[in-house]
Amino acid sequence: MRSVARLSSALRQRPVSFGLAAASLGLCSVLAGCSTDDGDDGDKAPAGFSTTSCLDFPAPCLNIAAGQEAKLQEESQLLGDGTTIVLGEGTFVLDNQVTIRQAKGVTLIGQGIDKTILNFGGMKVQANGVDVIGDDFRIEGLTIEDAKKDALRVEDSDGVTIRKVKVTWTAGPKTENGAYGLYPVKCVHVLVEDCEAWNASDAGLYVGQSRHVVVRNNLASGNVAGIEIENTQFADVYGNTATNNTAGLAVFDLPGNPVIGRDIHVHDNIIEANNMANFAPGGTVAEIPAGTGTFILASRRVQFDNNIYKDNVTVDIAILNGLAIEGKASKWRLANDKLVGDSSGLDLPSDATGVSNYRTSDILIRDNTHSGGGANIDGGKPGIKRQLGLLLSIVYGSTPVDSVVYDGWGESSFDAKDASKNTNDNRVCLKGNTGASVVNLHLDVVLPAALKGTFPKLEDLYRPAAPFAPYDCDAMQGGPIAAPTMPQLGQ
């Protein structure tokens, strides 16, 4: 892309009258059929297209300038396969979502973050910002502001590239904000890189119900949940920064969803000071206490390594069984013939015709660094809506919470003191972490008691010293995490 841009800027040396170019653009807008070859009209990019224009792309390609909202809305309805829409510099004020359907290989590209802005703040109807169903879709180089629902929703698509896209709600973190920032869902082969997600009232950067995913070098800030990998198989998540969210980076399954999460590798991320008071209007995320670095819930074959955890005031990493949030095991059952993706080789509770995905197993936490966390649970304001934070605050009092909180759900043996009497049936492993401590909350026993008003003392829980037996392991049943297959990265 960069070399193409250089080439086009070289081409722009050719002397073309600015006035003539502008006039031909104006003429173009009234001529049917002309709009598909804007890029071929001259060798000079039109004003407002200084970073990229149709000169950089093969036909069919459309340059659409800020102010041409009606043109954008009309053209985006009837795209042929492989069409590129280049958006000019400036703000597009939109009263409805940009909807892309029934076309493969569409690219929507702007002049860069905060240079090309799609603003939905004045929208009076309920809709998303950019809403896409279409294989091999790419969106790049633009900002999406103040969407009523999700800023960017891409659904049911194979081959999704989201690059250098900023999504934000400009009034800051507010309950009234739209739910999700970047929201690829039910997709295959998803790349999210160099993006920013700000102020979503649910998750800033969400990838869900998807398979083969790379999420790298993004920033998530001011959201309830910064980065969420939900019901997803084969994801590589690295180089991201999650800061100043309620929760930084989470990996989880929810009940009833046909994609059973697996093989999630989260490494080399910075997860710092995710202490924003929870401002979610409702839903599962409203239950997260402020100061949560990471939670891993109802998940299996997940590895977190070489991440930096800093100043998350409740807990750095919580490892939880799904039954801790949805106690009815039947709600987690999925019929085998309804499953999507690859659910083989997973150690799941099963019966003759189905499996359940509440269990958390095969979790490897290694070589992360922890500092400054756990000392001000839920920002000092634990509440009944955020049960886990409330429980931790009662149990820990003024003692800082251990950096890794394992719920110990389903372990066949528990003892508060004796390592040899604690099983590790779920294969939760900690190795080589700096500044880490761990607790087994014994939550499958503690939670029902707590709901009846009886709480354990800290010494009733198992808090081993390094090397944290029986969690001093580094092997995963079924071998190491499998990497995603990513055609757009040549893999």
Added chain:
Amino acid sequence: MRRHRIARFATAALLLSLGALAVACSEEPDAGGDDGAWPAVALTAVGKPPPLLSTTGLARLENGALVYHPDLVPYELNMPLFSDYALKRRAFWVPPGKTIGWRPDGTLDFPEGSIIVKSFLFAADFREPEKNVRAIETRVLVRGAEDWKAWPYIWDATTGDATLEVGGHVETIAFVDPEGQPREASYLVPQRNQCLDCHDQLREDEPHTTIIGPKARLLNRDNVYGGETVNQLEHFQKLGLLPDLPPIAQVDRATSYDEIRATGVANLTGEALTRAARDYLDINCAHCHSPAGVEGNTSQLFLHHDQDNPFLYGVCKAPSSAGKGGFGRKYDVVPGKPDDSILMYRLETTTLGAMMPDIGRSLEHTLGSQLVRKWIEELPPVQCNR
């Protein structure tokens, strides 16, 4: 031939209703409208349709009143989708010599080349829906070889024609609703691609554009054709269009919205209440909230009328990601407790980002909310919490 003649009466009636800008009222005698004034219906599923609706011959405005081509067969549905109180006029056209395949469930099997038109109109005061009616848009669906194509046209009262507007349109419309309440809708004429939000259904994992309303159980009702009140399906059969219709007594029949209105929600109870509420949720929600719903299936909340697993229609079901639509409530449906039920909140609220249906509503449908509320109230109580 005969069908042509009967349909002509319906159109003639419309021609009569001139200044009244009336909605369909086909009981009037033939006013002598001349079929020759209409071009033949000409619209195929191939390519982009013409920019003006008049070119297709399907419909036009005459003295402000919406008039359909005499070859179109008007129909109504027992339970209509709520669209901000808009009046709707529906009709279909089947290419000469072709017939509609019978299906007991799902939509009828229209042959390739069939056209369905659905117009959205607003009365100034819906307590008098025949007066001061304005046509806003006409949606045209054409059956191609595999799928339907959907096209939105917007009416212009000054030209008497409608223009293809694939990019959609948002308009503020003020009116008095059927209960006498003043209302102001932010009415959305959907983008062509937004049509697909409802009209695309998954078949073997791939989205296919389809029709929603013309199902046997929704069409199984009376209508007036040529001044005669007859069952719609039997009428289609009589026209030679629906040869395989079984005896009408064997055909399922959805609850009539008009009958609910006449009876009053407060007087509905038991099985009739359950059926009415489920039929309401079916037509308003199930095009997305079913396993075939491209976007709605994400929720795993399935609201088609014959889906009989209470958990899947929301009873004690925690949403996967309701966001602000959750409103702090935990379950989609809490039996006996509408005010604890997310479903109820989503139907009642007009908060952008929280409303359901996802598209096509900016106002609360008061009577619909009352119906669903009563249904939840009367569901046998269950303790949802563990």
